[in-house]
Amino acid sequence: MRDYRNYHVDNKSFYSNKNTLNWVEKYIKKQPQTILEFGSYDGGDGVFYKKEYPKAKVYSIEACPERYKVIKQLVAPYGIEVFNYAVYDYDGFIDFYPVKDPNVRDHDDLYGSSGSINKRTEKYKAQFNHIKEQPPVKVPCIRLDSFCSQENITQIDYMHVDVEGAEHKVIEGLGTLRPSCMSLELHLGKDYYGETAYDVNELKNHLKTLGYAECGHNGVDIYFVLSQLV
Numbered sequence: 001m002r003d004y005r006n007y008h009v010d011n012k013s014f015y016s017n018k019n020t021l022n023w024v025e026k027y028i029k030k031q032p033q034t035i036l037e038f039g040s041y042d043g044g045d046g047v048f049y050k051k052e053y054p055k056a057k058v059y060s061i062e063a064c065p066e067r068y069k070v071i072k073q074l075v076a077p078y079g080i081e082v083f084n085y086a087v088y089d090y091d092g093f094i095d096f097y098p099v100k101d102p103n104v105r106d107h108d109d110l111y112g113s114s115g116s117i118n119k120r121t122e123k124y125k126a127q128f129n130h131i132k133e134q135p136p137v138k139v140p141c142i143r144l145d146s147f148c149s150q151e152n153i154t155q156i157d158y159m160h161v162d163v164e165g166a167e168h169k170v171i172e173g174l175g176t177l178r179p180s181c182m183s184l185e186l187h188l189g190k191d192y193y194g195e196t197a198y199d200v201n202e203l204k205n206h207l208k209t210l211g212y213a214e215c216g217h218n219g220v221d222i223y224f225v226l227s228q229l230v
Contacts, residue, residue: 002103005042006018007044007047007048009047009051014042014043014044014047014048014074016044016047017045018048019045019048019160019183019218019221021035021053021158023181023215023216024158024180024181027180027229028157028180028181032049033053033055033056033057033157034057034059034157035053035056035057035058035156035159035160036058036059036061036153036156036158036159036179037049037058037059037060037061037159037161038061038087038159038160038161038162038163038170039061039114039162039163039164040060040067040082041062041162042067042071043062043070043071043075043080043082045060046058046059046071046075046080047075047080050079050080057081057153058079058081059080059083059151059153060080060083061082061147062082062083062084063084063086063087063096063115063117063141063163064096064098064139065137066098067115068082068084081151083147084139084140085140085141085142085147086139086140086142086166087141087142087143087144087147087163087173088117088141088142088143088166088170088173089143089169089172089173090143090173091141091142091143091146092141093138093139093140093141094138095117095137095138095139096115096116096117096136096137096138096139097117097118097120097134097135098115098133098134098137099116099120099131099134100132101131102130114162114164115134115164116163116164116165116166116193117141117163117164117166117169118164118166118193118194118197119133119136120192120193120194121191121193121194123192124188124192124193127192142173144170144173144177145173145177146173156177156179156180157179157180157181158180158182158183159179159181160182160183161183161184162185163185164188164193165190165192165193165194165198166193166197166198167186168198168199168203168206171207171210174210178210178211178226180225180226181223181224181225181226181229182212182223182224182225183218183222183224184203184221184224185221186200186203186221207224211227211228212224212225212226212227213225213227213230215230
């Protein structure tokens with residue numbers, strides 16, 4: 001059994017990609033003040049951002065009800081706002097497929113991988129046959145503009161989106177919102193999450209029409225910034 005928790009702070013262990021936001025500061029010319037991260041897993045990215053930018057308001061949003069319980073408990077000392085939503089293109093409820101990974105040691109020993117609103121394809125199941133998809137559960141879903149209105153967020157400096165094939169649905173829920181900088185995890189698509197998942201080229205073209213320029217990547221995440229900031 002492997003333990004992927006690679007970020008250690010205050011005698012706790014989290015999983016984080018430790019995505020430094022120096023590139024964000026380059027474009028917004030300041031330290032980010034409002035940070036949103038979706039698909040929180042165990043809250044590690046949120047804790048990392050809060051430690052890097054103590055004055056920032058950090059929001060961690062997770063769709064899986066069981067993972068949400070874990071996150072809420074783990075990040076309680078750090079002043080991070082935690083919510084149980086699937087960020088999507090409408091407000092309401094949606095089916096969510098939790099998964100279990102017996103090969104991963106995690107905080108609860110039960111949910112060692114990320115679930116999805118997309119049912120995994122046979123290709124996914126064959127390639128990652130240790131990940132066991134569970135029956136769907138109904139979870140609340142919300143548009144990003146609805147969430148920001150609810151939380152009185154008027155401007156987002158940075159958001160990190162890792163929602164297992166539904167990244168395009170997050171973008172479709174922007175409305176008139178325009179986060180300054182974003183990173184989207186786009187290394188898996190329709191082959192792994194079916195026809196309702198994103199198409200990379202279509203999503204990139206859509207972001208371009210919304211006023212975004214692609215400005216880099218880290219091998220998994222692709223970075224986008226408002227064209228006017230480039």
